[in-house]
Amino acid sequence: MIFNRIRISGLTGVLMSGSLGRQLGWAGIEAVIEEKVAMVVLRRCGRRAAGGSPPAPSAVVMKTFGSSYPARRARTMNLRGHRRGTAAAAALVAVVLGATACGSSDGGGGSGGSIKVGAVASLTGPVPFPDATAGAKAAFDEINAKGGIDGRMIEYVVKDDASDPATATQVARQLVDEEGVVGNVASLSAAGDCVTNAPLYERKKVYTIGLGLQLQCSTISTFAPVNAGPVISGALQDIYVAEELGIPEQCFFGVTGQGARATYAAIRRIAESKGVTFKYFSDTFAANDSPTPFIVNAKQAGCRSLYHSGVEPSLVATLQAADAQGYEGVIVSTTSAFTESVIEAAGGAAEGVYSATEFAPLTSDDEAVVSYRKAMEASGGPISALSEGGYIAAQLFASVLGSIDGDITAKSVAAALDAKTPLSNPLLLDKWVFGHYPNRSIQMMQVTDSAWAPVGDVQTLPESALRQ
Secondary structure, rough: OOHHHHHHHHHHHHHHHHHHHHHHHHHHHHHHHHHHHHHHHHHHHOOOOOOOOOOOHHHHHHHHHHHHHHHHHHHHOOOHHHHHHHHHHHHHHHHHHHHOOOOOOOOOOOOOOOEEEEEEEOOOOOOOOOHHHHHHHHHHHHHOOOOOOOOOOOEEEEEEEOOOHHHHHEEEEEEEEHHHOOOOOEEOOOOHHHOOOOOOOOHHOEEEEEEEOHHHHHHOEEEEEOOOHHHHHHHEEEEHHHHHOOOOOOEEEOOOOHHHHHHHHHHHHHHOOOOOOOEEEEEEEEOOOOOOOHHHHHHOOOOOEEEOOHHHHHHHHHHHHHHHOOOOOOEEEEEHOOOOOHHHHHHHHHOOOOOEEOOOOOOOOHHHHHHHHHHHHOOOOEHHHHHHHHHHHHHHHHHHHHHOOOOOOOHHHHHHOOOOOOOOOOOOOEEEEEOOOOEEEEEEEEEEEOOOOEOOOOEOOHHHOOOO
């Protein structure tokens, strides 16, 4: 705020010494100053002011000077001399800024009140992912119900990027500059928030424990995913089909989207390095396209295995199309389709389909999984691999908040994550450390007798395979 005071005081001098100042008069100059003060207040306080938005400029000044303000304003208008006017205006700026102090500029943690945590997520758009933030919210609700972090509640602010990079940039700035979040949790963006907004997050030290779609998310200093992501998961699934099911020749089609082609190219590169070959490979499938032509192409290519990369509705349509076309090969789908609702929607067409989980299977009776399911049922949120990931991300972030000795700010959260302390969670398949490629493991699942069941052992992709 020292910078703002100097800048506004400097503006005052310029206004008073130039022709504009003579045209405006002292009242006009003071109005300009008040407007500048209001802008600073808006940037500084955002919506943190009690009761919602910050007061309008005139209200700010009236609150500062009270009922005597009109008289003071009249005296100010009658001031003569550049030095006297400059000093008076600068004093006005200093008093108003001091009176409207809103606490630390390091984020929405501060020394008291709620702790603001954000998320940039594709809640709408052609490839929506609302489950992750629903899982995080359920976890934060649980934590708040138990007293929060040392008695302070976590306020979770989710911004929808609508699967659009420009919107992702806009809402990220809102979270950082207006909301003052201390970090982001369960961000899952088809628009590439982790990549697009990396410079902003690095500059402001706003770190994210999220879920990654793009492989680059796992190589950025400010972002660490809890999930393995589509590249690692997809490659491991293709390798499983080749090595465990004895089908090295496969077909692949993926839903288009931001960064999708790069993702699919990485899957192909890693899988082919392990002996997989592709008879048919398509990355032009739109979310609302009929999958029938792709199924027909797979049949004509003689593929005994078909990998589908897309969200739940797309998989259901694919399974139904495969059933209608009499496709008898193995169908494998991305982890986002590992949900019970897929079985309900696809019916008998779902029998035998493979997917994978990057966490403890959500269908197991493990105590941690049961707790997660209860939390989701209580919140009315979906039970899925993505909501489980969001739930885990929130728990990990809360453990980091609880480890901070002192004020909780974006900088202190970033410092705690930069310490690279291994974190455990019973829903993870391995220990997790904030950094590059923190999760490289999956557990294959298959629909058997209308229920998902684990098959084989946990698979882990060597980090060396990702750096080829």
